[in-house]
Amino acid sequence: MIPEIRRQFNESFSTERYEAFLAEIERDFPGQLDFRIAETPVFVPQALKIKLLQACNDIIDTIKKDDFKAKTDRAIPANQYVPNEDKHPNFLAIDFAVCKDANGELTPQLIELQGFPSLFAYQWYLGQKYRKFFAVPKNFNQFFNRLNMATYVEAMRKVLLGNEKAENVILLEIYPEKQKTRLDFEISKQLWGIEPVCYTKIKKNGRKLYYEKEGRQIEIKRIYNRLIFDDLLQNYPDLETEFKLTDDVDVKWVTHPNWFFRISKFTLPLLRSPYVPESYYLSDLKEYPADLENYVLKPLFSFAGSGVKLDFTKSDLDAISDKENYLIQKKVKYEPIIEDTEGKLIKTEIRMLFVWDDAAQRPSLVTNLARLSRGEMIGVNFNKNFDWVGGSCAFFED
Structure with a gap:
């Protein structure tokens, strides 16, 4: 997208350096990386950055409207409604395809959005590795709102832990050790002390929830929720557990499960913006x-x-x-705009990642992730046996 930066990166790239990059991740977290990492980050020019920020603001303006909850009540299936919903989600992920407009200028187009967390810990880690092994200019940043490597960790800690001790906050998943995103769970544990706990391992006593660690029963006060209801019902329909997600219990959800349904495909027809199809x-x-x-x-x-x-x-x-x-x-037409070392062009999608503190009026943009594709659509099934595709990180021009 920025010819000179792309040229410099490609000239400095080597397969040996890429393999060393992957080898270091394997040394740091043996056996935990379970998805493909692209050979390159995405370098985003100022003009596209401004449009992405405006697109996100347009979407957030709709989510903040007084009638948004009423318009999205139908999105929550009756048998999946969870009590004690917050006034807004704690996380927001907004996916944009990078396209070209009628004037040939780069422009974002909304693909998907989620009131649900994403790879907040892993992206922090991945950005460092790209900088260590490849040519990433100093005036390009993966973070927003003046955050850096250290202050990002502290901002996330505030949202995830609130005023609780780390041991009273868990990351909730079903069989977390088997999930493709388990590397993110492990980094989350290292950064914030949050234990990944399987849904099947949670104990319930009245309105209180507990998990066991090193022979101790520990009360759960906050749940960093990474468990997707649909995944649970489709893959484990007969699962018997002591705690049901729909139980009325004394915990703070981060983020509350109802927002997964409210901010989703269901939201798309409610949005109006030049950057929303x-x-x-x-x-x-x-x-x-x-x-x-x-x-x-x-x-x-x-x-x-x-x-x-x-x-x-x-x-x-x-x-x-x-x-x-x-x-x-x-339909959105992804524009192939990232050039590999052979001159072939690749499509990209950028996910803007927000946190939303309980007391804040609006969510705060903190970081991003990117995905690269040669196939018809973004995703593993459309990119088998290709190189220069997979998960990545975008660095935005300051």
């Missing part, structure tokens, strides 16, 4: 757009992209009986 609830359409080939069909309630259709017809839409559970969204 047109989206419509299927049930709201009195007639379909004439150019359906330029839209994608998405189920409102699905996980990890399941059920998404890139090609469909009017007849396909007519055949859907529960139209209230689907939306159509204008």
Whole structure:
């Protein structure tokens, strides 16, 4: 995206350096890396950075509206409603494709958004490794709002731990040691002292929750929630546990599970911005757009992209009986703009990561992650056997 910076990076790149980069991660965390890391970070110019910030502000303005909760109540399935919801989520992740507008200028287009945490610890770590092994200019930063490596850790500590001791805060997952994101869990434990605890291991006594560590029973006062309800129901439908997510208990959720549903695909038709593709609830359409080939069909309630259709017809839409559970969204054309060492171009997606302290009026942008793709879509299934693809970090021009 910045020709001179890209040229300098590519000239300094070597397969040996990339292999040393991966080898150090393996030494730091043996057997924990379970996804592909791209050979390059993403270098974001000032002009695109400004547009990304404006796009995020447009979206946050909608989330902050007084009627947002009322408009998204239907997003929460009745059997998955969790009591004691906060007034806003503690985390926000907003994904943008990097595209070009009609004038040939780089522009972001919203792909997805989540009221749910992401790889906050891992991205802190990954950015350091890119800087150590590759040519990353000093005037490019992975952090925002004047944060640096140290102050980022402290800002996250405040949101995650609040005023509690680290041992009274857990990271909740189902079988965390088996998850692809387990490296992030391990780094979270090292940075903030938060123990990853399996959903099946939580004990309940009245309204209190506990976990066991080194023979001690420890009360849980805050839950850094990384457990996705949909994943639990789809993969472990008959799981018996002492604690149910829907129980009314004396814990503070960080972030509350209801926000996973409220801020999701369900939110897309509520947004208005030049950086948000047109989206419509299927049930709201009195007639379909004439150019359906330029839209994608998405189920409102699905996980990890399941059920998404890139090609469909009017007849396909007519055949859907529960139209209230689907939306159509204008297709986004990713622009291949990152050049590899052979001159081939790669697409990228940037996730802007926010924290939202309980007392704050608006969320605070803290860091990001990036993903690179040569396939039709971003994701592992579309990028098998390719190089210069996978997870990455964006460095923004100051």
